[in-house]
Amino acid sequence: MDGALKSSARIGLLTVGIAAVTYSLLLRRWCLTWGATAEEAERALLGDGLLPDAGLVATRAVTIDAPPAAVWPWLVQMGSGRGGAYTYDWIENLFSLDMHSADVILPQFQNLKIGDILPLGTTGPRMRVEVMEPEQALVFRSEDGNWVWAFSLRPEGEETRFISRNRISTPDAGPLGRLVNLLIMEPGSLIMERKMLLGIKERAERLAHAGWL
Known part of the structure:
Protein backbone atom coordinates (compact mmCIF):
# COMPACT_ATOMS: atom_id res chain seq x y z
CA MET A 1 0.00 0.00 0.00
CA ASP A 2 2.81 2.38 0.90
CA GLY A 3 4.43 1.72 -2.45
CA ALA A 4 1.18 2.39 -4.29
CA LEU A 5 0.67 5.63 -2.38
CA LYS A 6 4.19 6.78 -3.14
CA SER A 7 3.71 5.93 -6.79
CA SER A 8 0.44 7.86 -6.90
CA ALA A 9 2.09 10.80 -5.18
CA ARG A 10 4.92 10.81 -7.74
CA ILE A 11 2.43 10.68 -10.61
CA GLY A 12 0.44 13.51 -9.05
CA LEU A 13 3.52 15.70 -8.60
CA LEU A 14 4.65 14.95 -12.13
CA THR A 15 1.23 15.87 -13.49
CA VAL A 16 1.18 19.15 -11.58
CA GLY A 17 4.70 19.90 -12.74
CA ILE A 18 3.85 19.26 -16.38
CA ALA A 19 0.71 21.41 -16.06
CA ALA A 20 2.71 24.27 -14.50
CA VAL A 21 5.39 24.18 -17.21
CA THR A 22 2.85 23.89 -20.03
CA TYR A 23 0.77 26.76 -18.69
CA SER A 24 3.80 28.98 -18.09
CA LEU A 25 5.28 28.41 -21.55
CA LEU A 26 2.20 28.19 -23.74
CA LEU A 27 -0.84 29.69 -22.05
CA ARG A 28 0.14 32.19 -19.36
CA ARG A 29 0.72 35.23 -21.55
CA TRP A 30 -2.56 34.60 -23.39
CA CYS A 31 -4.35 34.22 -20.04
CA LEU A 32 -2.93 37.48 -18.67
CA THR A 33 -3.44 39.52 -21.86
CA TRP A 34 -6.69 38.11 -23.25
CA GLY A 35 -8.14 40.45 -25.87
CA ALA A 36 -5.36 43.04 -25.49
CA THR A 37 -2.88 43.90 -28.19
CA ALA A 38 0.84 43.71 -27.41
CA GLU A 39 0.92 47.52 -27.40
CA GLU A 40 -2.00 47.74 -24.97
CA ALA A 41 -0.41 45.21 -22.64
CA GLU A 42 2.78 47.28 -22.48
CA ARG A 43 1.19 50.74 -22.51
CA ALA A 44 1.25 52.78 -19.30
CA LEU A 45 -2.23 53.36 -17.89
CA LEU A 46 -3.50 55.71 -15.22
CA GLY A 47 -3.13 53.88 -11.92
CA ASP A 48 0.09 52.04 -12.73
CA GLY A 49 2.00 54.28 -10.34
CA LEU A 50 -0.23 53.28 -7.42
CA LEU A 51 1.46 49.87 -7.34
CA PRO A 52 4.61 50.14 -9.48
CA ASP A 53 6.24 46.92 -8.28
CA ALA A 54 3.26 44.60 -8.74
CA GLY A 55 4.15 40.94 -8.79
CA LEU A 56 1.29 40.18 -11.18
CA VAL A 57 -0.09 42.35 -13.96
CA ALA A 58 -3.04 41.28 -16.12
CA THR A 59 -4.25 43.47 -18.98
CA ARG A 60 -7.38 42.36 -20.82
CA ALA A 61 -9.51 44.17 -23.34
CA VAL A 62 -12.50 44.09 -25.65
CA THR A 63 -13.82 46.26 -28.48
CA ILE A 64 -17.27 47.72 -27.83
CA ASP A 65 -19.44 48.89 -30.71
CA ALA A 66 -20.53 51.98 -28.81
CA PRO A 67 -18.98 55.28 -27.63
CA PRO A 68 -17.41 55.64 -24.15
CA ALA A 69 -20.55 57.45 -22.97
CA ALA A 70 -22.47 54.17 -23.28
CA VAL A 71 -19.85 52.26 -21.27
CA TRP A 72 -19.23 54.69 -18.43
CA PRO A 73 -22.58 54.33 -16.59
CA TRP A 74 -22.04 50.59 -16.21
CA LEU A 75 -18.58 51.13 -14.74
CA VAL A 76 -19.52 53.70 -12.09
CA GLN A 77 -22.35 51.58 -10.71
CA MET A 78 -20.23 48.45 -10.27
CA GLY A 79 -19.82 46.89 -6.85
CA SER A 80 -21.36 44.80 -4.12
CA GLY A 81 -24.93 45.84 -3.37
CA ARG A 82 -24.75 48.15 -6.39
CA GLY A 83 -24.73 47.16 -10.06
CA GLY A 84 -22.72 44.00 -9.53
CA ALA A 85 -19.76 42.94 -11.67
CA TYR A 86 -21.51 41.65 -14.82
CA THR A 87 -19.83 38.28 -14.47
CA TYR A 88 -20.92 34.94 -12.98
CA ASP A 89 -22.93 36.13 -9.98
CA TRP A 90 -23.37 32.62 -8.59
CA ILE A 91 -19.60 32.19 -8.36
CA GLU A 92 -19.11 35.64 -6.78
CA ASN A 93 -21.81 34.89 -4.24
CA LEU A 94 -20.20 31.62 -3.18
CA PHE A 95 -17.76 34.00 -1.47
CA SER A 96 -20.56 36.16 -0.02
CA LEU A 97 -19.77 39.10 -2.32
CA ASP A 98 -23.41 40.17 -2.72
CA MET A 99 -23.12 40.59 -6.49
CA HIS A 100 -26.28 40.98 -8.54
CA SER A 101 -25.45 42.18 -12.04
CA ALA A 102 -27.83 44.90 -13.20
CA ASP A 103 -29.24 45.01 -16.72
CA VAL A 104 -30.31 48.65 -16.45
CA ILE A 105 -28.65 51.91 -15.51
CA LEU A 106 -29.19 52.60 -11.80
CA PRO A 107 -29.42 56.40 -11.26
CA GLN A 108 -28.79 56.09 -7.51
CA PHE A 109 -25.26 54.78 -8.18
CA GLN A 110 -24.17 57.25 -10.86
CA ASN A 111 -22.61 59.79 -8.48
CA LEU A 112 -19.35 57.94 -7.79
CA LYS A 113 -16.44 60.21 -6.81
CA ILE A 114 -12.78 60.04 -5.83
CA GLY A 115 -12.38 58.78 -2.27
CA ASP A 116 -15.52 56.65 -2.26
CA ILE A 117 -15.06 53.21 -0.70
CA LEU A 118 -16.72 50.18 -2.28
CA MET A 127 -11.78 49.33 -2.84
CA ARG A 128 -11.17 53.10 -2.88
CA VAL A 129 -11.72 55.25 -5.98
CA GLU A 130 -8.29 56.75 -6.68
CA VAL A 131 -8.60 58.10 -10.24
CA MET A 132 -11.75 59.17 -12.04
CA GLU A 133 -11.82 60.84 -15.42
CA PRO A 134 -15.37 60.53 -16.78
CA GLU A 135 -15.65 58.42 -19.92
CA GLN A 136 -11.87 57.93 -19.91
CA ALA A 137 -10.49 56.21 -16.83
CA LEU A 138 -11.57 54.75 -13.49
CA VAL A 139 -9.07 53.31 -11.00
CA PHE A 140 -9.69 51.51 -7.71
CA ARG A 141 -7.12 50.53 -5.07
CA SER A 142 -7.67 48.18 -2.15
CA GLU A 143 -7.24 49.76 1.25
CA ASP A 144 -4.28 47.49 2.00
CA GLY A 145 -2.58 48.74 -1.17
CA ASN A 146 -2.05 45.26 -2.60
CA TRP A 147 -4.47 45.50 -5.53
CA VAL A 148 -5.06 48.18 -8.14
CA TRP A 149 -7.83 47.72 -10.70
CA ALA A 150 -7.84 50.20 -13.56
CA PHE A 151 -10.27 50.68 -16.43
CA SER A 152 -9.43 52.66 -19.55
CA LEU A 153 -11.84 53.74 -22.30
CA ARG A 154 -10.24 54.68 -25.63
CA PRO A 155 -12.47 55.82 -28.50
CA GLU A 156 -11.66 54.38 -31.92
CA GLY A 157 -14.00 55.93 -34.44
CA GLU A 158 -17.50 54.91 -33.39
CA GLU A 159 -16.14 52.11 -31.19
CA THR A 160 -14.42 51.96 -27.79
CA ARG A 161 -11.45 49.91 -26.69
CA PHE A 162 -12.28 48.91 -23.14
CA ILE A 163 -9.15 47.92 -21.21
CA SER A 164 -9.04 46.39 -17.75
CA ARG A 165 -5.76 46.11 -15.85
CA ASN A 166 -5.18 44.39 -12.53
CA ARG A 167 -1.96 45.03 -10.65
CA ILE A 168 -1.53 42.73 -7.65
CA SER A 169 1.17 42.43 -5.01
CA THR A 170 2.24 38.80 -4.66
CA PRO A 171 4.29 38.22 -1.50
CA ASP A 172 6.07 34.89 -1.46
CA ALA A 173 3.50 32.29 -0.43
CA GLY A 174 5.85 29.33 -0.78
CA PRO A 175 5.87 26.69 -3.53
CA LEU A 176 2.31 25.51 -2.90
CA GLY A 177 0.92 29.03 -2.84
CA ARG A 178 2.70 29.88 -6.08
CA LEU A 179 1.27 26.80 -7.74
CA VAL A 180 -2.25 27.66 -6.58
CA ASN A 181 -1.87 31.19 -7.94
CA LEU A 182 -0.42 29.93 -11.22
CA LEU A 183 -2.80 27.08 -11.98
CA ILE A 184 -6.02 28.16 -10.27
CA MET A 185 -6.15 31.87 -9.51
CA GLU A 186 -4.78 33.17 -12.82
CA PRO A 187 -6.99 31.03 -15.10
CA GLY A 188 -9.91 31.67 -12.75
CA SER A 189 -9.42 35.41 -13.03
CA LEU A 190 -9.57 35.14 -16.82
CA ILE A 191 -12.85 33.25 -16.69
CA MET A 192 -14.43 35.88 -14.45
CA GLU A 193 -12.96 38.96 -16.11
CA ARG A 194 -13.69 37.79 -19.65
CA LYS A 195 -17.34 37.39 -18.65
CA MET A 196 -17.29 40.86 -17.10
CA LEU A 197 -15.78 42.50 -20.19
CA LEU A 198 -18.27 40.79 -22.47
CA GLY A 199 -21.11 41.58 -20.06
CA ILE A 200 -20.32 45.30 -20.15
CA LYS A 201 -19.86 45.13 -23.93
CA GLU A 202 -23.33 43.60 -24.40
CA ARG A 203 -24.96 46.13 -22.08
CA ALA A 204 -23.21 49.17 -23.57
CA GLU A 205 -24.00 48.14 -27.14
CA ARG A 206 -27.63 47.54 -26.24
CA LEU A 207 -27.77 50.96 -24.59
CA ALA A 208 -26.23 52.74 -27.59
CA HIS A 209 -28.30 50.92 -30.20
CA ALA A 210 -31.49 51.68 -28.27
CA GLY A 211 -30.78 55.38 -28.76
CA TRP A 212 -30.25 56.09 -25.05
CA LEU A 213 -27.43 58.54 -25.77
Missing part, protein backbone atom coordinates in the same frame (compact mmCIF):
# COMPACT_ATOMS: atom_id res chain seq x y z
CA PRO A 119 -16.64 46.95 -0.24
CA LEU A 120 -16.54 43.61 -1.99
CA GLY A 121 -19.11 41.82 0.14
CA THR A 122 -18.67 41.48 3.86
CA THR A 123 -15.36 39.63 3.76
CA GLY A 124 -13.66 40.91 0.61
CA PRO A 125 -11.28 43.88 0.30
CA ARG A 126 -12.55 47.46 0.38
Whole structure:
Protein backbone atom coordinates (compact mmCIF):
# COMPACT_ATOMS: atom_id res chain seq x y z
CA MET A 1 0.00 0.00 0.00
CA ASP A 2 2.81 2.38 0.90
CA GLY A 3 4.43 1.72 -2.45
CA ALA A 4 1.18 2.39 -4.29
CA LEU A 5 0.67 5.63 -2.38
CA LYS A 6 4.19 6.78 -3.14
CA SER A 7 3.71 5.93 -6.79
CA SER A 8 0.44 7.86 -6.90
CA ALA A 9 2.09 10.80 -5.18
CA ARG A 10 4.92 10.81 -7.74
CA ILE A 11 2.43 10.68 -10.61
CA GLY A 12 0.44 13.51 -9.05
CA LEU A 13 3.52 15.70 -8.60
CA LEU A 14 4.65 14.95 -12.13
CA THR A 15 1.23 15.87 -13.49
CA VAL A 16 1.18 19.15 -11.58
CA GLY A 17 4.70 19.90 -12.74
CA ILE A 18 3.85 19.26 -16.38
CA ALA A 19 0.71 21.41 -16.06
CA ALA A 20 2.71 24.27 -14.50
CA VAL A 21 5.39 24.18 -17.21
CA THR A 22 2.85 23.89 -20.03
CA TYR A 23 0.77 26.76 -18.69
CA SER A 24 3.80 28.98 -18.09
CA LEU A 25 5.28 28.41 -21.55
CA LEU A 26 2.20 28.19 -23.74
CA LEU A 27 -0.84 29.69 -22.05
CA ARG A 28 0.14 32.19 -19.36
CA ARG A 29 0.72 35.23 -21.55
CA TRP A 30 -2.56 34.60 -23.39
CA CYS A 31 -4.35 34.22 -20.04
CA LEU A 32 -2.93 37.48 -18.67
CA THR A 33 -3.44 39.52 -21.86
CA TRP A 34 -6.69 38.11 -23.25
CA GLY A 35 -8.14 40.45 -25.87
CA ALA A 36 -5.36 43.04 -25.49
CA THR A 37 -2.88 43.90 -28.19
CA ALA A 38 0.84 43.71 -27.41
CA GLU A 39 0.92 47.52 -27.40
CA GLU A 40 -2.00 47.74 -24.97
CA ALA A 41 -0.41 45.21 -22.64
CA GLU A 42 2.78 47.28 -22.48
CA ARG A 43 1.19 50.74 -22.51
CA ALA A 44 1.25 52.78 -19.30
CA LEU A 45 -2.23 53.36 -17.89
CA LEU A 46 -3.50 55.71 -15.22
CA GLY A 47 -3.13 53.88 -11.92
CA ASP A 48 0.09 52.04 -12.73
CA GLY A 49 2.00 54.28 -10.34
CA LEU A 50 -0.23 53.28 -7.42
CA LEU A 51 1.46 49.87 -7.34
CA PRO A 52 4.61 50.14 -9.48
CA ASP A 53 6.24 46.92 -8.28
CA ALA A 54 3.26 44.60 -8.74
CA GLY A 55 4.15 40.94 -8.79
CA LEU A 56 1.29 40.18 -11.18
CA VAL A 57 -0.09 42.35 -13.96
CA ALA A 58 -3.04 41.28 -16.12
CA THR A 59 -4.25 43.47 -18.98
CA ARG A 60 -7.38 42.36 -20.82
CA ALA A 61 -9.51 44.17 -23.34
CA VAL A 62 -12.50 44.09 -25.65
CA THR A 63 -13.82 46.26 -28.48
CA ILE A 64 -17.27 47.72 -27.83
CA ASP A 65 -19.44 48.89 -30.71
CA ALA A 66 -20.53 51.98 -28.81
CA PRO A 67 -18.98 55.28 -27.63
CA PRO A 68 -17.41 55.64 -24.15
CA ALA A 69 -20.55 57.45 -22.97
CA ALA A 70 -22.47 54.17 -23.28
CA VAL A 71 -19.85 52.26 -21.27
CA TRP A 72 -19.23 54.69 -18.43
CA PRO A 73 -22.58 54.33 -16.59
CA TRP A 74 -22.04 50.59 -16.21
CA LEU A 75 -18.58 51.13 -14.74
CA VAL A 76 -19.52 53.70 -12.09
CA GLN A 77 -22.35 51.58 -10.71
CA MET A 78 -20.23 48.45 -10.27
CA GLY A 79 -19.82 46.89 -6.85
CA SER A 80 -21.36 44.80 -4.12
CA GLY A 81 -24.93 45.84 -3.37
CA ARG A 82 -24.75 48.15 -6.39
CA GLY A 83 -24.73 47.16 -10.06
CA GLY A 84 -22.72 44.00 -9.53
CA ALA A 85 -19.76 42.94 -11.67
CA TYR A 86 -21.51 41.65 -14.82
CA THR A 87 -19.83 38.28 -14.47
CA TYR A 88 -20.92 34.94 -12.98
CA ASP A 89 -22.93 36.13 -9.98
CA TRP A 90 -23.37 32.62 -8.59
CA ILE A 91 -19.60 32.19 -8.36
CA GLU A 92 -19.11 35.64 -6.78
CA ASN A 93 -21.81 34.89 -4.24
CA LEU A 94 -20.20 31.62 -3.18
CA PHE A 95 -17.76 34.00 -1.47
CA SER A 96 -20.56 36.16 -0.02
CA LEU A 97 -19.77 39.10 -2.32
CA ASP A 98 -23.41 40.17 -2.72
CA MET A 99 -23.12 40.59 -6.49
CA HIS A 100 -26.28 40.98 -8.54
CA SER A 101 -25.45 42.18 -12.04
CA ALA A 102 -27.83 44.90 -13.20
CA ASP A 103 -29.24 45.01 -16.72
CA VAL A 104 -30.31 48.65 -16.45
CA ILE A 105 -28.65 51.91 -15.51
CA LEU A 106 -29.19 52.60 -11.80
CA PRO A 107 -29.42 56.40 -11.26
CA GLN A 108 -28.79 56.09 -7.51
CA PHE A 109 -25.26 54.78 -8.18
CA GLN A 110 -24.17 57.25 -10.86
CA ASN A 111 -22.61 59.79 -8.48
CA LEU A 112 -19.35 57.94 -7.79
CA LYS A 113 -16.44 60.21 -6.81
CA ILE A 114 -12.78 60.04 -5.83
CA GLY A 115 -12.38 58.78 -2.27
CA ASP A 116 -15.52 56.65 -2.26
CA ILE A 117 -15.06 53.21 -0.70
CA LEU A 118 -16.72 50.18 -2.28
CA PRO A 119 -16.64 46.95 -0.24
CA LEU A 120 -16.54 43.61 -1.99
CA GLY A 121 -19.11 41.82 0.14
CA THR A 122 -18.67 41.48 3.86
CA THR A 123 -15.36 39.63 3.76
CA GLY A 124 -13.66 40.91 0.61
CA PRO A 125 -11.28 43.88 0.30
CA ARG A 126 -12.55 47.46 0.38
CA MET A 127 -11.78 49.33 -2.84
CA ARG A 128 -11.17 53.10 -2.88
CA VAL A 129 -11.72 55.25 -5.98
CA GLU A 130 -8.29 56.75 -6.68
CA VAL A 131 -8.60 58.10 -10.24
CA MET A 132 -11.75 59.17 -12.04
CA GLU A 133 -11.82 60.84 -15.42
CA PRO A 134 -15.37 60.53 -16.78
CA GLU A 135 -15.65 58.42 -19.92
CA GLN A 136 -11.87 57.93 -19.91
CA ALA A 137 -10.49 56.21 -16.83
CA LEU A 138 -11.57 54.75 -13.49
CA VAL A 139 -9.07 53.31 -11.00
CA PHE A 140 -9.69 51.51 -7.71
CA ARG A 141 -7.12 50.53 -5.07
CA SER A 142 -7.67 48.18 -2.15
CA GLU A 143 -7.24 49.76 1.25
CA ASP A 144 -4.28 47.49 2.00
CA GLY A 145 -2.58 48.74 -1.17
CA ASN A 146 -2.05 45.26 -2.60
CA TRP A 147 -4.47 45.50 -5.53
CA VAL A 148 -5.06 48.18 -8.14
CA TRP A 149 -7.83 47.72 -10.70
CA ALA A 150 -7.84 50.20 -13.56
CA PHE A 151 -10.27 50.68 -16.43
CA SER A 152 -9.43 52.66 -19.55
CA LEU A 153 -11.84 53.74 -22.30
CA ARG A 154 -10.24 54.68 -25.63
CA PRO A 155 -12.47 55.82 -28.50
CA GLU A 156 -11.66 54.38 -31.92
CA GLY A 157 -14.00 55.93 -34.44
CA GLU A 158 -17.50 54.91 -33.39
CA GLU A 159 -16.14 52.11 -31.19
CA THR A 160 -14.42 51.96 -27.79
CA ARG A 161 -11.45 49.91 -26.69
CA PHE A 162 -12.28 48.91 -23.14
CA ILE A 163 -9.15 47.92 -21.21
CA SER A 164 -9.04 46.39 -17.75
CA ARG A 165 -5.76 46.11 -15.85
CA ASN A 166 -5.18 44.39 -12.53
CA ARG A 167 -1.96 45.03 -10.65
CA ILE A 168 -1.53 42.73 -7.65
CA SER A 169 1.17 42.43 -5.01
CA THR A 170 2.24 38.80 -4.66
CA PRO A 171 4.29 38.22 -1.50
CA ASP A 172 6.07 34.89 -1.46
CA ALA A 173 3.50 32.29 -0.43
CA GLY A 174 5.85 29.33 -0.78
CA PRO A 175 5.87 26.69 -3.53
CA LEU A 176 2.31 25.51 -2.90
CA GLY A 177 0.92 29.03 -2.84
CA ARG A 178 2.70 29.88 -6.08
CA LEU A 179 1.27 26.80 -7.74
CA VAL A 180 -2.25 27.66 -6.58
CA ASN A 181 -1.87 31.19 -7.94
CA LEU A 182 -0.42 29.93 -11.22
CA LEU A 183 -2.80 27.08 -11.98
CA ILE A 184 -6.02 28.16 -10.27
CA MET A 185 -6.15 31.87 -9.51
CA GLU A 186 -4.78 33.17 -12.82
CA PRO A 187 -6.99 31.03 -15.10
CA GLY A 188 -9.91 31.67 -12.75
CA SER A 189 -9.42 35.41 -13.03
CA LEU A 190 -9.57 35.14 -16.82
CA ILE A 191 -12.85 33.25 -16.69
CA MET A 192 -14.43 35.88 -14.45
CA GLU A 193 -12.96 38.96 -16.11
CA ARG A 194 -13.69 37.79 -19.65
CA LYS A 195 -17.34 37.39 -18.65
CA MET A 196 -17.29 40.86 -17.10
CA LEU A 197 -15.78 42.50 -20.19
CA LEU A 198 -18.27 40.79 -22.47
CA GLY A 199 -21.11 41.58 -20.06
CA ILE A 200 -20.32 45.30 -20.15
CA LYS A 201 -19.86 45.13 -23.93
CA GLU A 202 -23.33 43.60 -24.40
CA ARG A 203 -24.96 46.13 -22.08
CA ALA A 204 -23.21 49.17 -23.57
CA GLU A 205 -24.00 48.14 -27.14
CA ARG A 206 -27.63 47.54 -26.24
CA LEU A 207 -27.77 50.96 -24.59
CA ALA A 208 -26.23 52.74 -27.59
CA HIS A 209 -28.30 50.92 -30.20
CA ALA A 210 -31.49 51.68 -28.27
CA GLY A 211 -30.78 55.38 -28.76
CA TRP A 212 -30.25 56.09 -25.05
CA LEU A 213 -27.43 58.54 -25.77
